[in-house]
Amino acid sequence: MSARERRLGALCATPITLFLALGFLVPLLVVAAFSTMPLKVFDLAHVPDFTAFAEVVRQGYWKSLAWSLGMAALSTLILFVICWPLAWAMVHVFTRFTLVITVLVVVTLIVSENIRLFGWSLTLMKGGMIEGMLRSWTGYGFDGLLYNVPVIVFGLVYVYFPFMLFPLVQGIAMVPGDARHAAADLGATPRQVLTEIELPLASPGIMVGGLLSFVLAAGAVAESKLLGGQAVIVISDDVETAFTYGQNWPLGAALAIVLIVVVGSLALYALARLDLDTVMGRGER
Amino acid sequence: MSAAPILRIERLTKRYGDFTALHGIDLEVADGEFLTIVGPSGSGKTTLIKLLVGMEEQSDGAIWLREKRLDRMPANRRPTCMVFQSLALFPHRSVGENIAFPLKIRGEGRAAREARARELLDLLHLPQDYHDKRIDACSGGERQRIALARALAFDPQILFFDEPLSALDYRLRKTLEKELKALHERTGKTFVYITHSLEEAMVMSDRIAILRNGRFEQIGTAHEIYARPRNRFVARFMGDVNLFELSGGAQGPTRVAGLDIDAGVLASLDAEVREHDTVMVRPERLRLLAPDARAEFVTDGRIAASYLLGSRRQYEIDAPDGSTLVLEAAADAPGSQKLEPGRQVRIGFDRRDVHFIAEHAA
Numbered sequence: 001m002s003a004r005e006r007r008l009g010a011l012c013a014t015p016i017t018l019f020l021a022l023g024f025l026v027p028l029l030v031v032a033a034f035s036t037m038p039l040k041v042f043d044l045a046h047v048p049d050f051t052a053f054a055e056v057v058r059q060g061y062w063k064s065l066a067w068s069l070g071m072a073a074l075s076t077l078i079l080f081v082i083c084w085p086l087a088w089a090m091v092h093v094f095t096r097f098t099l100v101i102t103v104l105v106v107v108t109l110i111v112s113e114n115i116r117l118f119g120w121s122l123t124l125m126k127g128g129m130i131e132g133m134l135r136s137w138t139g140y141g142f143d144g145l146l147y148n149v150p151v152i153v154f155g156l157v158y159v160y161f162p163f164m165l166f167p168l169v170q171g172i173a174m175v176p177g178d179a180r181h182a183a184a185d186l187g188a189t190p191r192q193v194l195t196e197i198e199l200p201l202a203s204p205g206i207m208v209g210g211l212l213s214f215v216l217a218a219g220a221v222a223e224s225k226l227l228g229g230q231a232v233i234v235i236s237d238d239v240e241t242a243f244t245y246g247q248n249w250p251l252g253a254a255l256a257i258v259l260i261v262v263v264g265s266l267a268l269y270a271l272a273r274l275d276l277d278t279v280m281g282r283g284e285r
Numbered sequence: 286m287s288a289a290p291i292l293r294i295e296r297l298t299k300r301y302g303d304f305t306a307l308h309g310i311d312l313e314v315a316d317g318e319f320l321t322i323v324g325p326s327g328s329g330k331t332t333l334i335k336l337l338v339g340m341e342e343q344s345d346g347a348i349w350l351r352e353k354r355l356d357r358m359p360a361n362r363r364p365t366c367m368v369f370q371s372l373a374l375f376p377h378r379s380v381g382e383n384i385a386f387p388l389k390i391r392g393e394g395r396a397a398r399e400a401r402a403r404e405l406l407d408l409l410h411l412p413q414d415y416h417d418k419r420i421d422a423c424s425g426g427e428r429q430r431i432a433l434a435r436a437l438a439f440d441p442q443i444l445f446f447d448e449p450l451s452a453l454d455y456r457l458r459k460t461l462e463k464e465l466k467a468l469h470e471r472t473g474k475t476f477v478y479i480t481h482s483l484e485e486a487m488v489m490s491d492r493i494a495i496l497r498n499g500r501f502e503q504i505g506t507a508h509e510i511y512a513r514p515r516n517r518f519v520a521r522f523m524g525d526v527n528l529f530e531l532s533g534g535a536q537g538p539t540r541v542a543g544l545d546i547d548a549g550v551l552a553s554l555d556a557e558v559r560e561h562d563t564v565m566v567r568p569e570r571l572r573l574l575a576p577d578a579r580a581e582f583v584t585d586g587r588i589a590a591s592y593l594l595g596s597r598r599q600y601e602i603d604a605p606d607g608s609t610l611v612l613e614a615a616a617d618a619p620g621s622q623k624l625e626p627g628r629q630v631r632i633g634f635d636r637r638d639v640h641f642i643a644e645h646a647a
Contacts, residue, residue, distance in 0.1 A: 176371070176373065178371045179373050179374075179375055181338075181360075181369070183386070183390075184360045184361045185339075185366055186366060186390060186435070187361050187362075187387055187391065188361055188390050190361075196375075197375065200377045
């Protein structure tokens with residue numbers, strides 16, 4: 001990269017840098033400052049105090065964190081299994097239909113996530129569409145399908161579907177067709193073509209999709225609240241409670257910092273192994 | 286070469302909707318032969334290679350590998366292998382892993398794979414330390430050799446090539462053409478090579494098959510096709526050529542358009558005119574005649590242009606009847622000097638320089 005290109009790049013990146021500094025970095029620092037604020041002081045100019053972090057450990061908030069990370073991991077895995085065949089077909093099988101699917105999936109993003117989840121809530125609740133219909137036809141009812149862990153995972157899969165699908169499409173499109181044909185020509189079975197050629201060559205797309213779904217799902221709160229009821233408490237729920245009902249800002253901030261550090265280091269680890277230029281199709285050949 | 290063909294294509298037809306890419310073609314390839322299928326773009330050569338490696342299915346006909354139907358085997362079970370135009374190397378694998386890929390697929394152990402990959406590096410004149418090199422750190426010529434090594438690791442009964450040299454610069458291509466020919470001799474494998482470049486075909490192949498509009502125009506050795514083309518298309522396809530119309534028989538006295546012909550030779554053409562309608566002479570068989578020199582076929586002309594082709598010089602000569610003749614002479618012949626455009630010349634050739642073509646009898 002020449003000095004001229006670097007200058008031009010820096011210039012183009014200035015607006016977004018300023019925006020991210022103000023809108024992302026500053027709040028993050030404020031949260032970090034809150035997390036080390038002594039209890040009941042409410043003053044940003046203070047000697048750092050780590051009692052809030054001690055409380056996080058002592059009061060067993062790790063359980064919420066584990067639920068969040070566990071459900072995020074499970075939903076990411078399910079998303080991958082669901083989206084891979086569809087993404088593969090969107091690249092290799094469907095022609096005009098690919099555009100239809102793309103539009104349909106994007107359209108769901110126009111409606112707010114909470115409204116869509118309420119829709120599911122009305123569908124799955126006791127007396128809702130499914131249970132209510134069954135009861136009116138057969139006379140037998142049940143407790144509805146809400147308020148358990150599987151339904152939360154279902155909600156996560158449902159909401160973050162596009163965030164896995166599109167990166168996978170991009171990743172699969174990056175696999176050169178000739179590489180697949182050549183592998184088959186050299187004797188590889190379809191399964192071997194998948195494991196030896198397609199998965200490794202699509203891995204940038206898999207990483208991006210996995211990262212997006214996992215990070216978003218780990219911080220998600222609406223699914224567990226609207227569909228899960230109080231079946232389990234997720235970490236974002238704890239953060240919210242600490243800031244609002246609990247009025248314990250240091251604790252809320254400390255919980256947020258823990259989540260950010262865990263998820264952030266996972267993301268950085270993955271991004272470090274990923275060449276974004278390749279994903280954007282500008283990698284060196 | 287054994288007598289029984291290793292590959293036999295029988296009335297192979299491929300249609301795409303209304304368009305017929307291959308019109309029931311037949312071809313036999315002998316065991317150990319280097320056969321090149323040459324054709325301009327749109328001739329059907331890409332379709333043919335796709336059928337041969339199983340990327341597409343034919344509409345009609347059959348492909349036999351000795352006594353077995355090759356076309357009925359799925360692509361990954363065919364004991365043949367192809368070197369792709371794009372080479373299709375695997376960018377996420379090292380050079381050694383690329384070469385040993387077919388062995389990994391067969392489940393061979395790490396040690397056996399590495400040993401074979403290193404043997405093939407030697408065979409293809411690649412340095413041993415390339416085993417762990419990244420593909421994108423290799424040059425174009427090196428990638429060619431890696432792709433070849435990978436195909437040989439598969440140990441195919443027939444090796445197909447889909448224009449693998451077309452992306453390379455001229456000098457590297459020339460080098461690799463000769464390497465490929467040498468490799469063919471060393472391995473004794475059957476090579477079926479597809480290209481649009483006649484030059485490539487002539488340098489490397491035992492036989493050449495010329496494909497045009499989904500049909501073979503002619504199949505034979507390079508020399509056969511060059512010296513005795515079956516029709517005008519092949520004659521022109523194989524390089525610069527002078528074609529003269531031969532007429533006579535029922536239409537009147539025998540004549541060759543634009544030429545004065547020795548009386549004795551003219552009488553002997555009466556027999557040819559019954560079966561042929563074209564007289565072909567290659568540019569190197571035309572001679573510039575001194576004022577008192579004689580030839581069996583003679584015409585006047587005016588130099589229109591001249592080009593130096595290294596050791597030879599090519600002249601374009603306007604004939605009195607409006608046609609343009611092509612003549613090639615050694616550029617450094619003693620006493621020869623370049624003829625300037627505009628100069629009047631006499632040119633001629635003899636009966637033994639001529640090949641007769643039956644364009645409409647075929």
